[in-house]
Amino acid sequence: DTGVSQNPRHKITKRGQNVTFRCDPISEHNRLYWYRQTLGQGPEFLTYFQNEAQLEKSRLLSDRFSAERPKGSFSTLEIQRTEQGDSAMYLCASSLEGAWDGYTFGSGTRLTVV
Amino acid sequence: GQQVMQIPQYQHVQEGEDFTTYCNSSTTLSNIQWYKQRPGGHPVFLIQLVKSGEVKKQKRLTFQFGEAKKNSSLHITATQTTDVGTYFCAGRGNQGGKLIFGQGTELSVKP
Numbered sequence: 001d002t003g004v005s006q007n008p009r010h011k012i013t014k015r016g017q018n019v020t021f022r023c024d025p026i027s028e029h030n031r032l033y034w035y036r037q038t039l040g041q042g043p044e045f046l047t048y049f050q051n052e053a054q055l056e057k058s059r060l061l062s063d064r065f066s067a068e069r070p071k072g073s074f075s076t077l078e079i080q081r082t083e084q085g086d087s088a089m090y091l092c093a094s095s096l097e098g099a100w101d102g103y104t105f106g107s108g109t110r111l112t113v114v
Numbered sequence: 115g116q117q118v119m120q121i122p123q124y125q126h127v128q129e130g131e132d133f134t135t136y137c138n139s140s141t142t143l144s145n146i147q148w149y150k151q152r153p154g155g156h157p158v159f160l161i162q163l164v165k166s167g168e169v170k171k172q173k174r175l176t177f178q179f180g181e182a183k184k185n186s187s188l189h190i191t192a193t194q195t196t197d198v199g200t201y202f203c204a205g206r207g208n209q210g211g212k213l214i215f216g217q218g219t220e221l222s223v224k225p
Binding site: 042 | 115118120123147149155156157158159160161162202204211212213214215216217218220
């Protein structure tokens with residue numbers, strides 16, 4: 001297993017366009033998390049899944065954001081009608097429920113909205 | 115909602131000096147984790163603390179979890195240039211589920 005994989009690594013989009021990111025977690029991990037990180041800040045929680053069920057979504061997240069994990073494996077995060085304030089690094093992480101080894105993060109997708 | 119605060123935001127030290135970062139939660143935590151993020155990289159898990167008053171060591175790194183399970187600290191003895199990066203604490207509330215990350219402490223080490 002090569003760890004958590006995220007695609008694309010970079011995305012530049014025009015304001016108002018929709019974007020979709022993909023995350024492939026470690027195969028044995030049943031939990032998958034999406035975080036957003038801006039420069040000089042810690043990762044900010046967006047949403048998480050246990051298997052295919054979305055268990056929690058941040059109240060800070062607008063309706064323009066949606067995430068899916070259809071078969072309990074990979075996940076997608078879609079942002080509709082992007083705004084300049086959406087520019088950030090979007091991090092995906094996975095973990096095994098009950099395990100002691102924390103989250104394994106992917107390298108992230110850097111979104112720039114112009 | 116649950117908030118996790120970290121101080122200081124930045125710390126510049128001379129190689130060989132010690133370094134400490136402090137983490138405080140607005141609510142009691144079930145556990146706390148620490149991560150390191152190198153410049154341009156992603157957070158990497160260091161350790162998890164679960165018990166009240168717990169102390170764990172990893173070589174030159176010492177991690178503590180407060181008695182009330184609301185605060186934690188990371189201490190690095192005799193820093194090296196390889197310690198450069200941002201250290202984050204992340205707390206999980208009693209309801210389980212997600213981790214809430216602090217803002218991080220950015221450590222720079224001058225050789």
